[in-house]
Amino acid sequence: MSPKVAQGDASTTSRVESLDLKLEVIVIPVSDVDRAKAFYERLGWRLDQTPPGIVQLTPHGSDCSVQFGAGLTSAAPGSASAYLVVSDIEAAHDALVSAGVEVGDVFHVTPDGPVDGLDPERRSYVSRATLRDPDGNTWLMQEITTRLPGRIEGGLTSFGSASDLASALRRAAAAHGEHEKRTGEHDDNWPDWYAAYLVSEQSGATPPD
Numbered sequence: 001m002s003p004k005v006a007q008g009d010a011s012t013t014s015r016v017e018s019l020d021l022k023l024e025v026i027v028i029p030v031s032d033v034d035r036a037k038a039f040y041e042r043l044g045w046r047l048d049q050t051p052p053g054i055v056q057l058t059p060h061g062s063d064c065s066v067q068f069g070a071g072l073t074s075a076a077p078g079s080a081s082a083y084l085v086v087s088d089i090e091a092a093h094d095a096l097v098s099a100g101v102e103v104g105d106v107f108h109v110t111p112d113g114p115v116d117g118l119d120p121e122r123r124s125y126v127s128r129a130t131l132r133d134p135d136g137n138t139w140l141m142q143e144i145t146t147r148l149p150g151r152i153e154g155g156l157t158s159f160g161s162a163s164d165l166a167s168a169l170r171r172a173a174a175a176h177g178e179h180e181k182r183t184g185e186h187d188d189n190w191p192d193w194y195a196a197y198l199v200s201e202q203s204g205a206t207p208p209d
Helices: 010-017 033-042 089-098 162-183 190-203
Strands: 025-027 046-048 055-058 065-068 081-086 107-110 113-116 127-132 138-143
Touching: 033 055, 033 065, 081 089, 089 127, 089 138, 162 190
Parallel strands: 025 065, 081 138
Antiparallel strands: 046 055, 055 065, 107 113, 107 127, 127 138
16 A cells, blocks of 8 residues: 655645655776776765765765675666766866776767867856766766856855865966956955855855956
């Protein structure tokens, strides 16, 4: 018998919307656990401590992990597909290739379909590259530097790693240089300008002038 679902009122909806539900683990289907483990370790993912029979790895800077092991899922090996977000897709692509990982060429999406190379305007969400594990599970790397509005709750700003923060600071420095060119004067208040720029990138707000 299926459980009955009661129609919630506004207060119930509000309680559900404020309920913390953190996406922490994705189970991916693999045919050879040891082979998959070796592949994801080559990506530089951290091997986590787990109960026997479960292999869990976590990408650097990520709050979400992947798991695989015998009997964890009935899905066909190679049927999983997910995104990996990077702040500099060229640097990520080159680092993975240097580690011996087969990665597709960088491309960008257009209304007419994918086109080889980086997005000429280096817009967020547009430049991508694909890699697959030995079973064919697909990971689409996507370059994101500025989030669409509403993606960061409460205007919070955070960085998953020192390299992500460094990339953000370099973008802020370049944007601040253009800001000084526009104003024609040195900005002594650059720390506040940098801070506003970093927050605007993640929150989707209008960047400082």
